[in-house]
Each structure stands twice: as C-alpha cells, then as structure tokens.
Amino acid sequence: MPDLLSTTNSEGTLESPTLASRTFESIKADIINGELRQGTKIVESDLALKYGISRGPLREAIHRLEQIKLIVRIPHAGSRVITLDSKMMQDIYVARESLEGMAARLAARLMPQDEIESLSALLDQHEAAIDQTEGKAYFQREGDIDFHFRIAMASQNQWILENLNGELYQLIRMCRHQSGRFPSRARTALEQHRQIAAAIAQRDEELAEILMRRHISGAWNIVKKILEDQDD
C-alpha cells in the first residue's frame, strides 16, 4: 500500500519533509497499533518532550490526527485518543460500503485491461500466501487492504480514494489490530474478491457494485459480532 505523500531521501529511508508530518505519522502508527491506548489524554507538552520537538509542529500533527478522526479534541480542554465503539464502527463500515461499492462500479467502467490482469495475478498470489501461512492473519489483512486499494485506485476518483485511504482504512486497521484475533475468513474473502474481479473484467458495473457491497456488509457482520462478544 504505497503512501501517497512521502519523499525518499538519499539513504532510501522514507522521510517526510517536515517535522510535523513525520510526527503525525509516528503518532498515527502509535495509535493504530495500540501503543497509545484508546481514550488516552494527549498532553501537548508531554508528547512534545517524548518526540523531542516543540509544541508548534506537534499541534499541527494533532490537528491532522483530529481530521482523520484518530483524535478527539475539545477547545481549551485538550484532546484524547478516540475510543472506538460499535456505533462508530458501524458508521464507518456503512460509509465504506457505499464508497467502495461506487468505486467497484467505476473500476468496472474504467480499469485498464492490463491492470485487470494484474489484479487477477494479485489474487493468485494471495491464494498462494494463504496456503503457505495458513492462519497468519497479518498478511491476510494487508493483502485484503491491497485488493481494496487497487479498486479504489481504478475508480480514478480522487475524493473516494483519499477518504478510503486517509481515514476509513486507518480506523478499520486500528479496530482490527486492537480487537484480538479474528476468525480466519481468508478463503471466503478471496472467493468474493475473485467474483468482484470477474465482474470488473466483464465490465458489469451493476454486479461489481452489488458484490462489493455484499462483501463489505458481510465483513461488518463478522466484526459486529466480535465487538458484541467483547462487551461481555
């Protein structure tokens, strides 16, 4: 999953051109992988010290994190790491269902032939990976995101692409990462991915959208159950 705004310095390491954006990435990672736990109070001076920078760029990073909804901020009162609840995740999955459904429709209309073939090849890779790692959930997840990212790209709709990548996928990653183990849905997911890819290859916009929506709606039903079980 290529990052859309980043530069590469001479050593080949990824590096943003500004302190604020580097810090933004750091904190984002810390939140998603749970190092900064949900509901944690964000104290600017503390974090500035921790990351070894001044409060100025840190504030910018916080504002950007607020925009992608990883942080909630109340004027004069401070900010906290978001706490994911079932309602919020539902809202996110529903929005994603809508946008990715449209993305699949557009992909069926616009995706170049060679990219369609490349997409099919990607799914072959995934199948091989599933056979080998059998249960190693991490790669499955990244593979899943990879597939959805390609569809979003193929839609050629900048707004949809940015919102899926910038906001929705991040929150879903965070939810997955912090909700313990998921049942291995890899095989059924792969099957559905294949059907979607087939619909795109046949330029069947209607079917591509319907299948994508079902796929995501199905994923939500699984996640929902897990979240409900957790509350007990």
Added chain:
Amino acid sequence: MPDLLSTTNSEGTLESPTLASRTFESIKADIINGELRQGTKIVESDLALKYGISRGPLREAIHRLEQIKLIVRIPHAGSRVITLDSKMMQDIYVARESLEGMAARLAARLMPQDEIESLSALLDQHEAAIDQTEGKAYFQREGDIDFHFRIAMASQNQWILENLNGELYQLIRMCRHQSGRFPSRARTALEQHRQIAAAIAQRDEELAEILMRRHISGAWNIVKKILEDQDD
C-alpha cells in the same frame, strides 16, 4: 442549516471559542463567495495582517482549510486557493451520489415519523417560496441544501453527515456561487424531492436510494454542461 460546532455568546452572536476557528470560518466564507479567488496565492504574513492575528492561529486555519480541500498546500512552497476543474467536480458529485444514496436508504429505515411529516412540510414551504420568488436562485439553493441536510441527519450516520456537510457541500456551494447563473431547475428538483420523501415515508429503502442517486446524477449533468460551456 445549523452549524455543528459553534457557541453562542451573551449578545446572541455566533462566535467560535478560538481565534483559529473564527479565522477558519472567515476565510472559508471568503473563498466560497469568491472574495479570495481560485488559485490565489496564500501568504501567511499577509493574511495574518489582514485578519489582525498572529501567524500561529492563521496556520491552524489554513491547515483546516486544506483538510476540507478548499486550499492546496505544498510543503515549504506555500498554499493556494483551490481551482475547481471539471474532473474534480465530477469526483465530488459522484462521491456525493454514493453517500447520499446510502443516506436516503438509511433515512427510509430510520427516520422518525414526525420528522418525515416535518420534511413534507418543508417541501410545502419550498413550493410556496418558489411561487413567490420565481427565479431568485439563492433561496432555492439554500432550500435544496436544507432538504439534503435533513436526509443526511436522518441517516444517523455521523461519518456521512460530517463529510457531506464539512466538505462536499462546501465545494458544491463554491462551484455554484462562482459559475454564474444556473437555469432554474427548482420545479423539477422539488418534484424529485417529493418523490424521495414519498419513498422514505413508505419505508422503501431501495427506491429511496435509487431516486436520490438519479437526482444527484441529474444535477451533475446540468452542472457539467455549464462548466463545459464556460470553457469556450
């Protein structure tokens, strides 16, 4: 169209609690109504002087404007007011079609009975307003947004609501405001609004979504034609 984040001071005037957010609102308005024209270079020190504040809060305002895509910023190089082109507007209308279609579906499922009646009353008002003002486009537009806002509210989906209000509607407002006169589509729009409201009242999710998508897709076709004519 109630503003979602604002406080009211003792004099009853609307006022944000922080300099940055007030400035954000000011600049946003200036961009949308064209006082700050498309492509204008934003120079922080100049604007800070103009608004009588320091560069700190101004920078925060700029960052927020960048997030809602009213400003484009390049690190170390500066920022400009966005320039709307046909492709971008298409992306926005397509995204809106997707999200508002879903919102209409959810509204058909979730909207309380009394709000449905209130929605119908709103449309009566609009009809009366159209008869009276006959061509005064401004009120039609605000009425239009009013209707769509209520649907978005009724969806009870926070993510969809925030993105429609915070970003998409703003850009559409800006496009409308700066693309000269539009042909009066008020009557056909009202008719379509009525059909959507009826579908919601009958709890027909499928129909509500389809009608909303057609409605927005139709609006885009009009706007598209106008934008194309402008380029000549």
Added chain:
DNA sequence: CACGAAAGAATTGTTGACAATTTATGCCTG
C-alpha cells in the same frame, strides 16, 4: 542571446515565552 549558477529576498517551518482558559484543590458555610 540563451542558459546556468550563485547571491539575495521572500516565505514557510520551528522554537520558546507569555496570556487565557480550564481543571483540580482546599477552604468555608450551611
């Protein structure tokens, strides 16, 4: 005359200090 390099100007990024606001503490009063 065109092209490129180097110095200067303009602009953004960053810092630390100060002001305003909120939250916490403790005292007083009923």
Added chain:
DNA sequence: CAGGCATAAATTGTCAACAATTCTTTCGTG
C-alpha cells in the same frame, strides 16, 4: 458532612523572533 465558592495548578491558545527552505534576480559564460 455535603456542597459550592475562591484560589492555585496545569494545560491549551497566542504571540513574536529565529532558522531553514524555496523562489527571484542578477551576473557570468558559452
């Protein structure tokens, strides 16, 4: 002893100066 008010501490918001980067202009050279 409970509740509320005043004071103190902590935290966020704002400011102005400094550093780093980019854009512009000018000069030299082919």
